[in-house]
Amino acid sequence: MLYARLITMRLMKAIVVLFLIIIFNFFLIHMAPGDPAAILAGEAGATDKEFLRQLRERFGLDQPIYVQLWHYVSGIATLDFGYSYRQQMPVLDLILQRLPATLLLTGTAFVLSLALGILAGSLAAARVKKVSGSLIMALALLFYATPLFWVALMAVVLFSVYLDWLPAYGMYTVGAGLEGFALVLDVAKHLILPATTLALFFMAIYTRITRASMLEASQQDYVKTARAKGLKDRVIQRRHILRNALLPIITLAGLQAGQMVGGAILTETVFAWPGIGRLMYEALMQRDYNLLLGIFFFSAALVIVFNIVTDLVYRLADPRIKEAS
């Protein structure tokens, strides 16, 4: 009941925010230098004034800007994100085609980094001032400090070229015509390298935060109470220390989750992963404004959705927040 209310409230707010973002993005794109019609015409090899006029008319670029804005906003309201004149396809189709690949990659990386990061962080916290604990932290620092693309390239060199264990690029084996379980296995094999590479960076951050947060929680009075009860160390670590240490981790996870659409450009480029990141890069290079706006919209929407989800998870994790809000 309380949650239903809360979600309704948040969704109402989200729609307002999203609307503002749409308008903001629209003007931002139109403030960018360069006339899309001129570029289109230029690439077609024509400089004819009449041809330019026709192009402008066809794409509505001759209308006053507020009319263009109105067309755009009312289009989005009916899920019409316009037409990509570059790719000769509706923007929505293009994005929906690429979205699953990106979400698969970033989602896997997200779960991987969160799970391994918290695990490594808890281990490091339990082994503070021991060699094994320091080793975990040193590794985390190394992953944190190494550039992502370099790790990606080295992973390809080692696992694909040298050891030949895993495919180097793509999402599935081209022309194999696999189906069913074999296809799943094939995609999974292709997924391992890019997902792990992408996960390493965030995993390092989760490790550090989990450790710091757990060490702080372990100083609290309730941990002494738990020990006075005669609880086992393992139980105290998990139930009393880790649970109280989770809040900053949730904050960070919410931030990472929000970046899932746009945050994998580098990885997608190195591993030739057919996702949104690469689509965005191409759209940017080709001044494909409708497509860019569409991708921006989806990224923004995802950030907002995950903000709401984070808020809800927070409430589950900490009963005190209900009272405070």
Place this chain on the structure above:
Amino acid sequence: MSDTILSIRDLSLALPRGADRHYAVENVTYDVARGEVMCVVGESGSGKSMAANAVMGLLPKGVRATGGEILFDGQDLLTFSEDRHRHLRGRRIGMIFQEPMTALNPLMRAGDQIAEVFEAHGVLTPKERQAKALALLEEVGIPQPEKAIRAYPFELSGGQRQRVMIAMALALEPELLIADEPTTALDVTTQAQILELIRDLQQRHHMAVMFITHDFGVVAEIANRVCVMREGQVVELGSANDVLDTPKHAYTRALINAIPSNAVPPTRAEREPAPLLEVRQLHKVFRSRGGLFKPAREVVALHDVSFTLDRGETVGIVGESGSGKSTLGRCVVRLERPDSGELRLDGIDFTVLKGDALRRERKRVQMVFQDPYASLNPRTRVGMAIAQGPMANSVPREQALKQAEDLLELVGLGAKTAERFPHEFSGGQRQRIGIARALALNPELIVADEAVSALDVSIQAQILELLEDLKQKLSLSLLFITHDLRVAAQICDRIIVMQHGRIVEQGTAEEVFLSPREVYTRQLLDAIPGRAHEPAMA
């Protein structure tokens, strides 16, 4: 003594290198018998809690036993492995702590935290554990136990949390209960209730209780025997009556004398009434902002509060937490703005002042805060901390710093201390710095909010003396906010008793303490620990 449950023999606990002394406790010997309450008394740093931590096997890192033995039911706990020790904890030895606010896991329901004790020792089924938890909550007298069992700690009051702690410690009927300052953080009436509960449970279960406290008033209430500790050593050991009535050691006498004597406020000389602060019908309501679907919550912090404070007078505001006494203090220094009413200082209405005018006038009222640790910036030298006030009021830097040195001299710390940082001082010294800082702007009125509550009794007495002394020298007036009636009795000319944001009673200290008119005032006075014992002590 065959019924001795705990016997500490020549126990020495070494502190890590670099501490201000080598041993936390040195050659300490005392016994606790079944069915008795043994009070271990001392000031902070006396090592009174350390032996208890050793009994529990919960010594802080770096502290280790270097000699002696701790015999629990005949077995030396110092030789126990961690695992064997763990089996004793919670089952045969229970412990409760000082801070009920932080001693419970904020993310777990009260019932689950109690049930955990059974789980830790593998007794009962999950369902039985919940049933037992409920029974325990009933036994410790929590109102609406079936609701409390589902409550998170933040939904319970301080006294209720301490009851949950006690329920937890008693879950497996331990033979020994260690209570480490369990009532220090509580209001005086709550303290009286918790003390009664502990005594009652102790008798019903025929438990041994090791009760650690700094407060001789509490000792008088609960102890069968007393062990007085100082700097890691036992200075006096004996039955409660002997120690309280005929203390042998000079330190014990000093501790007992340092407790501000209650109910006998010293008579004050009559003064010509010359109002400095006039408060008329002050109202303040705190509102939590409501949402579209949620009603706003209102807490009345001040309701129709009126009083006058004369020049050179000390007025005490006394009340329990939530009585609005601190809000009143914050309104007087205009950290908080009252909703309505007047607050006149020398005829100028403080409530309507704004901007520059407020900045000019507010230096006439200064505040000394409760927590001397938290109220000083840890990275500012104390001289600078004191000089910042005058500098903000356009006193040249050099002059302000020179003045800060003079003030440090005045509060008894010496001019040289101006170069040091707050962490280099003890609690009492820090409170002297806090007083110097308040004096830096030559105020006419000082608002002291629980200014001595965080200090040991002997330090408390020194700070109160300093305040009294400064008041005479600098012709100050003092608004003294405290929950401790004994302190109020010692320093205040007049007392205002507050409850739920209203003034219950006001009058001269003598009137309020010797012939209270209101029921609530009488309840407060009756709840002061050690009151029954007072005549014998005086």
